Amino acid sequence: MVEKTSLLDVPLEVRARMDSWSALSMGAMYSHYFFGIAGVAAAIISAATGGTLGKALAAFSAICFAVLSFVQPDRKYLKFSRAWSILDVAALRYR
Numbered sequence: 001m002v003e004k005t006s007l008l009d010v011p012l013e014v015r016a017r018m019d020s021w022s023a024l025s026m027g028a029m030y031s032h033y034f035f036g037i038a039g040v041a042a043a044i045i046s047a048a049t050g051g052t053l054g055k056a057l058a059a060f061s062a063i064c065f066a067v068l069s070f071v072q073p074d075r076k077y078l079k080f081s082r083a084w085s086i087l088d089v090a091a092l093r094y095r
Helices: 012-049 051-071 073-094
Strands: none
Touching (some): 012 051, 012 073
C-alpha cells in the first residue's frame, strides 16, 4: 500500500509532479490493457464471424496492435512508475 504524503510535507511543485506522474502511469497502464484486450477480442470475433463484420473487426484489431506497437504504453508506464517511486522516496526523506 502506498502512503501518500500530505501537502504540507513536500513543496507544492514536487507534490504536483508526483500526482501527474502517478496519473500518467495509470493512464498508460489502462491504455495498454484496453488496446491489448480490444485487439485480441476483435481478432477472435473476426476469425469466428468472417464477412464484412469480420473485415471491420480485423481492421480494428490491426489498429489496436499498431497503437500498442507505436505508442508502447507499457514502457511509458514503467518509466513513470519508476520516476514516481524515486520521487516518493525523496519526498519521504525530505519529511
